[in-house]
Amino acid sequence: MNLLLTSGGVKNKAIHGALLELLDKPIAESAALCIPTAGYAHRGGMGRAWNFIAGRETECPMTELGWKSVGVLELTALPTLDHDQWTAEVREADVILVNGGDPLYLHYWIRESGLADLLPTLTDTLWVGLSAGSMVMTPRIGDDFAGWRPPTGGDDSTLGIVDFSIFPHLDHPDLPENHMGAAEKWAAGLPNPSYAIDDNTALKVSSAGVEVVSEGHWKHFDQPEAS
Template identity: 65%
Template sequence: MKFLLTSAGIKNDSIRNALVDLLGKPIAESSALCIPTAGYGHPMGSPGGAWRFITGQSSTPMCELGWKSLGVLELTALPSIGEERWVPWVREADVLLVNGGDALYLCHWMRQSGLADLLPELPETVWVGLSAGSMVMAPRIGEDFVGWKSPTGSDSTLGFVDFAIFPHLDHPSLPENSLADAEKWAAEVGVPAYAIDDQTAIVVRDGAVEVVSEGHWKRFTP
């Protein structure tokens, strides 16, 4: 699997170009599934937020980019319909667009649904994460970002990449997301980490990591 891990979606031309490069073809020729699940686990999540994400009416561009086709993959539904139905949907998609919200809730349902187990079998599929949709790929998120409580009591996530992500760096509506806060968070997570603002994304392909940015970011080493 190839990863485009964003703080706030496809916010600028640099991130869009990185997406097209990962797809290997134009967006207009690519099929997408969007995953709204994480939004339901966040205390500020709502049905309206999920609707805005799916219909491309949020401030975090993902679904409105002009895809050849777009469908909704709700992870909480998958255990009740059987893998023989939903696995082909995922295998046929070029890209998975994963909404923000609560990373631990998303992690839980990725495991419960079986999607987490399927991802290693999809080397050409692109995972585009938005905030929690990016953080879930890290080994852990750090206690600062724990909202929904995992049954394990841990802040561990999927570990598909070997670094943690602090999104929305210096966002004007999030005073707790300053660089000083990110430095304290990074010291606690104990793994390599990136603090990224909403104009920044991280590309991971074949184990290589590249930061794409028209904003600002910082890398931390434990």
């Protein structure tokens, strides 16, 4: 599975170009599924979910890019559905678009729904994450981003598909707490490498490795040395 891990969606030409490279086919010929689930854990989440599905998040382009088709993969519904039915539809998709919101809530439902078990088999599918939809692929999100907690307890661990963590929305004007100093402190508390990225930056992950795609600013933090 290739990954395009964004902070603010497909915001610019550089990220759009990376999307086309990973798809290896035109967007107009690509079938998409979108996952709105992460947004529900935040205040106003139902409206945010609708805006994401309907392509009305103009600041975070994802579903409105001109896909051949877009379906909704609502993770909270999957445990009540026939397993073979929904997994067949996931396998047929070219790309999975994953909304922002709460990364731990998203992680919980990726596991509860059974999607986590399916992900390793989706070798020809592209995962495009938006904020929490990107963070969930990392091993840890850090305590700064741990809001919702699962009923079973747990820490800030997520899927660990990649070996680095992501601090999104770096220096966003509406998030004054997301400044570089905060990112540096956050990174120092993690046992693995990490990136701080702004909304004009994405991380392109493929068999060739990790490539930073940016028309903005970002910083890579090496793994802290063991004391």
